[in-house]
Amino acid sequence: MNIIIAGPRGKMGSLITKIASNRTDMKIVAGIGPEGRDYIGQDIGIVSGMGRALNAIVVDDIKTVINESDVIIDYTTTEFSMEILEAALRSKKAVVCGTTGFSEEEFNRIKDASKQIPIVYAANSSRVVNLMYKLLKIAAEAIGNVSDIEIIEMHDRYKKDAPSGTSKEMGQVIAEALNKELKDIAVFGREGKGERVPGSIGYHSIRSGDISSSHTVMFGLMGERLEITHHAYNWECFAQGACEAAAFLYGKEPGLYTIKDVLKIE
Numbered sequence: 246m247n248i249i250i251a252g253p254r255g256k257m258g259s260l261i262t263k264i265a266s267n268r269t270d271m272k273i274v275a276g277i278g279p280e281g282r283d284y285i286g287q288d289i290g291i292v293s294g295m296g297r298a299l300n301a302i303v304v305d306d307i308k309t310v311i312n313e314s315d316v317i318i319d320y321t322t323t324e325f326s327m328e329i330l331e332a333a334l335r336s337k338k339a340v341v342c343g344t345t346g347f348s349e350e351e352f353n354r355i356k357d358a359s360k361q362i363p364i365v366y367a368a369n370s371s372r373v374v375n376l377m378y379k380l381l382k383i384a385a386e387a388i389g390n391v392s393d394i395e396i397i398e399m400h401d402r403y404k405k406d407a408p409s410g411t412s413k414e415m416g417q418v419i420a421e422a423l424n425k426e427l428k429d430i431a432v433f434g435r436e437g438k439g440e441r442v443p444g445s446i447g448y449h450s451i452r453s454g455d456i457s458s459s460h461t462v463m464f465g466l467m468g469e470r471l472e473i474t475h476h477a478y479n480w481e482c483f484a485q486g487a488c489e490a491a492a493f494l495y496g497k498e499p500g501l502y503t504i505k506d507v508l509k510i511e
């Protein structure tokens with residue numbers, strides 16, 4: 246299968262390039278970067294920092310390369326992801342989207358597009374984080390209604406969105422386990438909020454240095470607390486999942502698939 250990688254200079258795009266180039270089931274046919282970058286026209290292997298050419302060029306106009314591809318892997322920005330989505334719709338190509346921070350309206354555009362093209366949307370493409378969702382469901386069902394739930398996430402200083410896409414998904418898992426709507430129980434910041442309401446979910450975002458990704462969900466009771474934590478030491482676990490998702494999409498019918506479909510997590 247032929248793939249295009251968006252943002253090959255980025256943290257995720259460069260790792261996805263490295264991992265995809267070592268797989269035997271996929272071939273990178275192009276990269277896409279923003280207009281005006283000095284690396285446009287160069288080989289993606291050089292742009293991504295791999296130090297060897299892969300015989301695929303980074304372009305700034307997806308229209309010029311999209312027809313050579315089967316799947317586009319996109320971990321970039323919300324604005325650029327919307328452009329990729331429109332291009333993929335026009336050319337009927339599959340998309341793996343791992344970008345986070347979409348508005349509700351933008352996410353509805355992804356859902357609409359998935360009626361015509363196959364899409365994997367994954368706010369977190371690590372297998373282990375998706376296993377953590379299962380642990381959260383068990384904990385929330387058992388003690389969620391009687392605990393003070395806090396989601397504490399840490400990322401690098403450059404991350405654009407807060408709270409992280411993963412922490413929103415974690416909140417959603419917990420809200421579903423409690424038969425509640427996340428919007429009714431999520432609390433962003435505690436200033437002026439008064440006493441803690443059991444069963445509500447407090448969100449806390451830390452941005453510092455080069456922390457790659459860390460999520461802790463704390464279920465606080467009187468005299469004890471349970472913490473479930475995932476730490477990523479680098480972004481490779483997410484990039485592995487991105488390539489798995491691309492392989493999964495090859496030949497799939499239109500639809501909105503999740504990383505659980507890809508990784509076969511019940």
Ligand SMILES: NC(=O)C1=CN([C@@H]2O[C@H](COP(=O)(O)OP(=O)(O)OC[C@H]3O[C@@H](n4cnc5c(N)ncnc54)[C@H](OP(=O)(O)O)[C@@H]3O)[C@@H](O)[C@H]2O)C=CC1
Nearest residue numbers: 252254255256257278279320321343344345368369370483
């Ligand atoms: N789903 C998951 O598991 C994960 C999701 N993410 C999400 O992925 C996204 C990217 O994260 P990260 O790699 O850390 O970010 P980076 O800032 O490192 O990379 C973003 C890339 O997008 C490129 N880009 C920006 N605008 C355009 C455009 N108009 N056209 C083409 N390329 C563009 C940038 O180009 P340039 O380098 O030239 O500026 C850059 O290479 C974020 O939303 C993040 O939250 C991150 C990790 C895991």
Ligand SMILES: O=C(O)C1=N[C@H](C(=O)O)C[C@H](O)C1
Nearest residue numbers: 345368369404409410411458
């Ligand atoms: O920007 C990141 O780094 C990450 N973003 C995703 C998110 O917003 O949850 C996934 C992971 O935490 C890394």
